[in-house]
Amino acid sequence: MSKHSLQELNELVDRFIVLANEINGEKNSPYLVSAALMSASGLYATFATSGNEGYxxxxxxxxxxxxxxxxxxxxxxxxxxxxxxxxxxxxxxxxxx
CATH class of the missing domain: 1.20.5 (Single alpha-helices involved in coiled-coils or other helix-helix interfaces)
Structure with missing residues (x-):
């Protein structure tokens, strides 16, 4: 978190929550939405540290x-x-x- 402020982090978190709520509103279970967010986050964490081809x-x-x-x-x-x-x-x- 050293490069970015807590406010910046919270603003991005809020954007993901808005999107998650929209997806949940499409009659998806909150558990499925949560699992999808975790899966996407894991993939993005891999990309952020290792690039598209790394792991x-x-x-x-x-x-x-x-x-x-x-x-x-x-x-x-x-x-x-x-x-x-x-x-x-x-x-x-x-x-x-």
Missing amino acids: LTESGIDKVVTAYRMELVRWQAIKKAEAEKQGTQPPDEQAKG
């Missing part, structure tokens, strides 16, 4: 996984703080699966 080595995969984990943890902390501020509880994950 990630095991250590490259580990770096991408670590980056994904850090972002997921960051967003969950934000979501948790918002939920606690509103006094809401997280849904039971077992009930969804």
